Amino acid sequence: MRYGVFGDIHGNLEALNAVIGDMTAQAVDVHVCTGDIVGYGANPSECLSRVREIASIVIAGNHDHAVAEKLSIDFFNAYAREAVIWTRRQITGEERDYLYGLPLVHQDEVFTVVHGTLNYPQMFDYIQTSYDAYLSLELLKTPVCFLGHSHVPVTFYQADSIDMTLENVIEIKEGMKYLVNVGSVGQPRDENPLASYAVFDSDTMIVEIRRVDYEIETASRKIIEANLPPILAERLFYGR
Numbered sequence: 001m002r003y004g005v006f007g008d009i010h011g012n013l014e015a016l017n018a019v020i021g022d023m024t025a026q027a028v029d030v031h032v033c034t035g036d037i038v039g040y041g042a043n044p045s046e047c048l049s050r051v052r053e054i055a056s057i058v059i060a061g062n063h064d065h066a067v068a069e070k071l072s073i074d075f076f077n078a079y080a081r082e083a084v085i086w087t088r089r090q091i092t093g094e095e096r097d098y099l100y101g102l103p104l105v106h107q108d109e110v111f112t113v114v115h116g117t118l119n120y121p122q123m124f125d126y127i128q129t130s131y132d133a134y135l136s137l138e139l140l141k142t143p144v145c146f147l148g149h150s151h152v153p154v155t156f157y158q159a160d161s162i163d164m165t166l167e168n169v170i171e172i173k174e175g176m177k178y179l180v181n182v183g184s185v186g187q188p189r190d191e192n193p194l195a196s197y198a199v200f201d202s203d204t205m206i207v208e209i210r211r212v213d214y215e216i217e218t219a220s221r222k223i224i225e226a227n228l229p230p231i232l233a234e235r236l237f238y239g240r
């Protein structure tokens, strides 16, 4: 089975459509969303429709739950807060209920999915250090967990000790556990503006982080036209 694992779309329809096109070219069978469908970008409803059409597994991101008023925006920065409030006005009541009802964690026989961390997933913390990774790896029951949130594709893995890698191809080896951050579709922050997602082949047990070009100018212009904070439009060109 080939899984397309993607998230942190943040209302960027141009990036989402480009990634969906690449997933089709990659013969993806199952689409898995790691959360943050909305927030920051100008097309929250359109992105929700696309994700709901294709993805059979979707979990909640902090922006999804904040827009649905399930999570407080007190800990959001000023731009994120403004975008959450703007997004609340754009979506329908039915879409809000959908976001509200998204689960925090998905786990099956093959893999686990969470937006931030497996320990206290409702807190939406970041995995940035080996200790952060340890806290999630300790709770991980499957060989691999896919996540997002930081918008930086990076893999933490545990054999005897905990290590990290920025490699784009990761082989899931037996007896080891992996936390794979698939990066961000709609607002990459690793100084590479290309949309980021992962293809996971459960037969070969190989994860590939893929980068996809999209019409950044269009996505950026829509953010300006929507009167969202201009920095949200500018940062797309720099991937940070």
Ligand code: ZN
Pocket (backbone or CB within 6 Å): 008, 010, 036, 061, 063, 149, 150, 151
């Ligand atoms: Zn995000």
